[in-house]
Amino acid sequence: MQLFLDPILGRPLPIQDDLKPDESGNGYALRMTEANGIQFSQLARSMASLGHRYLPNEVAGKIAYLFGGNPIDVGKAIPKSYREKGHIITVFKDCILTRPYHVRRSWTQVCPLCLLNTGFAQALWELSLVTACPVHYTRLLDQCPKCFRKLTWRRPSLLECNCGMRLEGAELEAPSEAELWLSSTLFCLLSDIRMSPERGIPYAFLANLSLDVLVRLIRALGISSGPEHVSNFRPGKLTRVLSSKEAVQVVQRAFLRISDLYEDRANRFTSASLHLKEVADICIHSSQAEQEKISLLFQRVARLEKIDKSITNSFQMDMFYD
């Protein structure tokens, strides 16, 4: 790629634009390669190793330089991971995520109608439990409806699959209320927008959690289908990035279980289908204000599990009790 092989940074490309406020860093790179008549794969090859399906955070400065974006903004719009005390921490749009599998990197998902209307890919779509577009009331797409291959950033353009299928022609499913609520709440948390309090929605209290605690809680409550107990999961199953379809199921199950727990209908499912170790960990590591928000939920989970008080004392989980 002679184009980028200038001794230091290459040369800025002729068509320049800044990153949009809610735009994905990789989406920005795909939009700008398309505008400049080059391929994302060429850019990825010159920036990272061959075969890369996305651009890592380390090349944010180069992308910004090539396309005229603000390097700090582009850097924030590409997930960045580092190790801290043995844990992988991911920072994305200034939000901290303590579980790497909540962020989709290679395998993207899109709202084709947003792409058609606004011309850019939203950073929000990179969060694994975001399954819906609150603007168009549709589910997101992570697979080509024609060739069934998973969508990556390495495609001809924002709206085109490698097989030539135009994504705006895809049929889109309607999301559930819970999916819409979660996706718009995560949008507000990621974009640091204050949410207007909603009344009448039983799970509205969850909006006051941090983005990290919220996604961890939903995944811990919804990851198991029920017959499949969390303790029986094969290694790796709990730490896998979910497909859009799997995420839809996790979100729907989590919200059904939350309302069952609140209405004390916990006999509808067994405690073995909740990821209790993760729930306990969330409990320990969330702030006092967050614990207060979810304490009733935790109490119900504890009652369901019949957690021994001596055990919860050592976990400092007194709030598990009525």
Ligand SMILES: [Zn+2]
């Ligand atoms: Zn949309």
Ligand SMILES: [Zn+2]
């Ligand atoms: Zn295709």
